[in-house]
Amino acid sequence: MNDPVVDPDALDRLAEVAVRTGVNLQEGQDLVLTAPVEALPLVRRVAAAAYRAGAGLVTPILSDPDVALARYAHAGDHSFDVAPGWLYGGMAQAFAGGAARMAIVAEDPMLLADEDPGKVARAGKANSIAYKPALEHISNFRINWSICAYPGQAWAMRMFPDLSPDAAQARLADAIFAASRVDQGDAVARWAEHNASLRERTAWLNDHRFAALKYSGPGLDLTVGLADGHEWMGGASQAGNGVICNPNIPTEEVFTTPHAAKTEGRVRATKPLSHQGTLIDGIEVEFREGRIVEARATKGQEVLRKLIDTDDGARRLGEVALVPHGSPISQSGLLFYNTLFDENAASHIALGQCYSKCFVDGDRLSEAEVTARGGNSSMIHVDWMIGGPETDIDGVSPDGNVTPVFRKGEWAV
């Protein structure tokens, strides 16, 4: 099973990078791989690459969009509060037992756009609760894990609605392969180079240990306080199990944990946010003492308000990330409707749960210690883009000194 318009050599390179650079699968390590059935051509190559790399057992858990839609079309109301806790509990057990995790995204980002938003929200919530024991291994970075993408046709048609299905898929394939640095050459070597350059950025930021970042630009007058003892990360990093992996293929960002109570000012999103099949556009938000006190959107405002009402932490920041305007994904000008790509198109912030790993000695901190240092907690983690070609960012040191970080959307250092 191959999609005729998708370059098989690039797929081979992507599988190799996903296994060797992405999860960096260890000899004898099991791999739990989630993917929609559209991604089978990549799933099969990943399985082969993983076994070549010495995998114990590769277990794909394949989802199907039609089965998901059948639920909304035919299920009784009671179905929308149910989730496969037994499967997620099993995955948590696999991770606790040493398995690595890979996810392949390929699905239509608007799959559920026409379904009852109340049911979508309930099913999503039930799923989040059930998935928590497995997710904790990921969000606390206990194990090596990685996400990459396959150009599913339904996804491609959302991005290129005027093209034929094959042409749209070919365009998305090119975009994914370019962004993932597998379009040519020795992809694993290119990733080693890319990781080194991201490491230079995080080293510089960690040397400065700014107390806050001050953003200015069109619709942007925002100060984001950083968490006490925060650490900048980006590209390859070391999981709790000691394995250095690249959680995101592609990735362009460096990121850290803001202080949940120290964001002040106004910000306008520079790109629309695709959230559970709804496009939220023209977001404008005001923060006081870390908390959103006013939120508007020109499109999808109700979904935005429901989102920030999920819990108290949903109104506070859990991540701040820097991406130059000149990054390849930004320059492509494409909106992928998928965070894995879109968060690499611009500097962004995320509402909700923080990454406990983005602290000095983060893997040794208890939940209470993370909270004490200013780390936010929430059921959600939603990125949105605030950077653009006019964005300036200054680093403010604890004693008030100001150092340019970004000028006109690009690194100033």
Added chain:
Amino acid sequence: MNDPVVDPDALDRLAEVAVRTGVNLQEGQDLVLTAPVEALPLVRRVAAAAYRAGAGLVTPILSDPDVALARYAHAGDHSFDVAPGWLYGGMAQAFAGGAARMAIVAEDPMLLADEDPGKVARAGKANSIAYKPALEHISNFRINWSICAYPGQAWAMRMFPDLSPDAAQARLADAIFAASRVDQGDAVARWAEHNASLRERTAWLNDHRFAALKYSGPGLDLTVGLADGHEWMGGASQAGNGVICNPNIPTEEVFTTPHAAKTEGRVRATKPLSHQGTLIDGIEVEFREGRIVEARATKGQEVLRKLIDTDDGARRLGEVALVPHGSPISQSGLLFYNTLFDENAASHIALGQCYSKCFVDGDRLSEAEVTARGGNSSMIHVDWMIGGPETDIDGVSPDGNVTPVFRKGEWAV
């Protein structure tokens, strides 16, 4: 995703029968559904039918033949002793929590025929051990479950190697739909009728409570002692959770538990046995005091000997089943290379594990009580066909009275 040569209306009927007659899914009950990706057109219809029937959540666990082959092509030796215990443990938890189980077979029965038999055996053994906690819910019939079939193209090509892939698939589709009684009319009503006729047979056999069955025919001089307090079953029956279901779609057999120590005589298989991708043909076996003391095969003899050497119970009978020679599957003259079909083509016996449910009050018996009544235990359960158009079977009552059961391959009653 539809296979163009497979009749979508028959598939709709099969999905409906699988959900309503097969598992008889209850309002609010979850369904765990295993299938290879080839079966997606049926998986999707089953999901829709299950939700229409009031399912809580339908969770498909999809396997992929190429991923299975990638392991044999690329994995290190250590991989073949590993199994996804976390997934099977989760399934056991789902069943314990009230979920029903459906399996769809569709895969190439000779998928692993060209792989290293040692690795195939090791992987199979690791899988059997890991799957045991989940399988117990099925083999002890605690929950409602069912298996049905989809005409996968690779499977079809094994059965009809001289046809084009599409023509072969169309032939297999017709055969599956006819055998599964979904080729026309109201399939659910046809199944109600079929179940009633099987129930008449089991009622007659249970009224007589024979001590033994005496087989005669070409190459056949065999007395199979039946277990103490055995019960005949067939068609629909009640699971431990109270739900009446049809574990096999199709099914033509009535069956019970023989006594592990009371089979005497000689038997020749009337059809080849497809075991883990190997065809074992021309099987001839001699039993003494329930145990195989001599076993030969004109083809696949080594595999047969390995099989009966699995454990002591692998040399003893765990099931005896009666199928008239005139059954639709027998009359089709096809060898499906799959037990779900082939066991319905002729009267058969099975080596290995017995069904504890085939006892009076079977769901209340402990493992020790089953053993005390003559029930066999083993890691394996392998059916093979011994009935043909010349087969006579007599029922021998405890006091030695003889009652004709089969004459010339057909019911004598």
